[in-house]
Amino acid sequence: MKKLHEGKIINIEKECKDTYKLSFKSDLRDIEAGQFLSILCPPKTLRRPFGVYDFNDGVITILFRLRGDGTNYLKNLKIGDTINFNAPLGxxxxxxxxxxxxxxxxxxxxxxxxxxxxxKEKGIETRLISGFKEEDEVIKGSDYNKIGGTIVDEVEKYIDEFKPEVIYCCAPYIVLKLVSEIGLKRNIEVQVAMEKIMACGIGVCRGCIIQIKKKDKIENRSICGDGPVFYGCEVAWE
Ligand SMILES: Cc1cc2nc3c(=O)[nH]c(=O)nc-3n(C[C@H](O)[C@H](O)[C@H](O)COP(=O)(O)OP(=O)(O)OC[C@H]3O[C@@H](n4cnc5c(N)ncnc54)[C@H](O)[C@@H]3O)c2cc1C
Ligand code: FES
Structure with a gap:
């Protein structure tokens, strides 16, 4: 599948505090949850990576939080504008x-x-729980939202109540690490979506390396090419 694409924006709207929802048409036939796209945000030359919030019949939707020049460029786009992106990645x-x-x-x-x-479309039973610093940062779509504190405190309670066989996690580094530790302790597989500031986004510059434990060896892996999703028990957490 060709990786460089152009998309026509069909919707852009504010979702919650400092967070925008951007939808655009693409010629992609599929993209997996956890894969990402890297979007050109001129005049920046380094593309900015974003996960997929929804994908439906070629329409990709991302949710982005404002940080710097790239995300402010995206915020100012209008319906009908074209964006240039690389996908699916990782x-x-x-x-x-x-x-x-x-x-x-x-x-x-x-x-x-x-x-x-x-x-859910595959008929798998799920429970999605999320944590947010403040009420106005909440992204709709979770079964349970914790405001303030840390979502890590809820994980063991949900393990006891819901008895999951696998845990998927996307969160700041410390949450990924602690949830992986809980998974090890409770003997439940954990998959974590890792994040680092990226330069090339395609496994070339080696700027997004993390260390992964393989048997008794530590090996380097790129988050953009080999990840961003890894097994929590294999990450050599700092
Ligand atoms: C695989 C992957 C998936 C991502 N998915 C999403 C998503 O779905 N929605 C979303 O809002 N963001 C996502 N991000 C983060 C997003 O890529 C950054 O917020 C974005 O690149 C910032 O660009 P900017 O030009 O606005 O800010 P910059 O000007 O590049 O940076 C502004 C400030 O934010 C810090 N910063 C920039 N990128 C990151 C980062 N990745 N982690 C921590 N701090 C950072 C910089 O150090 C700087 O202090 C993802 C990142 C990765 C690696
Ligand atoms: S960003 Fe270049 S190797 Fe990952």
């Missing part, structure tokens, strides 16, 4: 036919809403 969540607890925090909940939709 490896998404390995969707198992297993009861799934899905754990998100902040903007990390966005790609999980697409994952939740895909799993």
């Amino acid at each position: 490896h998404g969540f390995i969707q198992k036919d297993k009861k799934a607890l899905i754990v998100g925090a902040g903007i990390g909940a966005a790609p999980l809403i697409y994952l939740n939709k895909q799993l």
Whole structure:
């Protein structure tokens, strides 16, 4: 599948505090939850990576939180404008036919809403729980939203109640690490979507390397090419 694409914007709207929903038509036939696209945000030359919030009949929707020049460029786009993007990139969540607890925090909940939709379409029982700093940051679509504190505190309670066989997580680094530790302790597989600032986004510059444990060796892997999704038990957490 050709990776460089142009998309025509069909909708852009504010979702919640500092967060926008952008939908555009593409010629992509499929993109997995957890895979990402990197969007050209002129005059910046480095593309900005975003997960997929929804994909339907070629229409890609992303949810982005304002950070700097790139996301402010996206915010100012209008219906009918064209965007240039590279996709599908990386490896998404390995969707198992297993009861799934899905754990998100902040903007990390966005790609999980697409994952939740895909799993439900396959008839898999899921529970999506998310944490947000404030009420006005909440992204709709979760079964449970925790405001303030950390969603990590809820994970063991949901393991006891819901008895998941796999946990999927997209959140800040510390949440990914702690949820992976819970998974190890409770003997439940955890898949984590890792994030780092990216330069090339296609596995070439080695700017997004993380360390992965393979048997008794530590190996380097790129988040953009080998990930962004990894097994939590294999990440050499700092
Ligand atoms: C695989 C992947 C998927 C992503 N999916 C989403 C998504 O669905 N929605 C979303 O809102 N964001 C997502 N991000 C983060 C997004 O790529 C950045 O917010 C964006 O690139 C910022 O660009 P900018 O030009 O606006 O900010 P910049 O000017 O590049 O940066 C502004 C500030 O934000 C910090 N920053 C930039 N990128 C990151 C980052 N990745 N992590 C932590 N701090 C950062 C910079 O250090 C700087 O302080 C994802 C990142 C990755 C790697
Ligand atoms: S960003 Fe270049 S290798 Fe990942």
